[in-house]
Amino acid sequence: MSQAEYDAAIERTLIGIEDALDNCDRDIDYERADAVLTLTLEDNGSxxxxxxxxxxxxxWVAAKSGGYHLGFDNSGDEPGWKCTTTGEDLPTLLDRVLSEQMGEPVSLGLQ
Structure with missing residues (x-):
């Protein structure tokens, strides 16, 4: 993956997450500062x-449960970000860590 392809993939991903949060029925605020997207759970401040x-x-995703590194995987039928340690795709990982930190199920509906 070239640097330009990487930059485009990251931008699409972050915009997709922001859009999903705008449509989410959970109290999750977000703030984006250049290369960092911070999600804040209003119920507990985590x-x-x-x-x-x-x-x-x-x-990279940093959560209470740990730090996760994701690389872009083009090899399968559904290209996307995959965690190098758990094998989870980004939507699954994000739903899991948000659910763990909120103490209730969260589904952002990311693709």
Missing amino acids: QVILSRQSANREL
């Missing part, structure tokens, strides 16, 4: 942070 790691061409 945060999930997504950050662009251009040097590695990765997307």
Whole structure:
């Protein structure tokens, strides 16, 4: 993946997450500052942070349960961000960590 392809994929992903949060029925605020998207759970103030790691061409997710590194996987039928340690795709990982931190099921409906 070239740097331009990586940048485009990250931008699409972050915009998709922002759109999903705008349509979510949970109290999750977000703030984007350049390469970092911070999700704040209003009920308890905890945060999930997504950050662009251009040097590695990765997307990192920091949550209470740990830090996750995701690389873009073009090899399957459904290309997307995959966690290098858990094998989860980004929608599954994000729903899981948000659910764990909220203490109730969260589904952003990301593709």
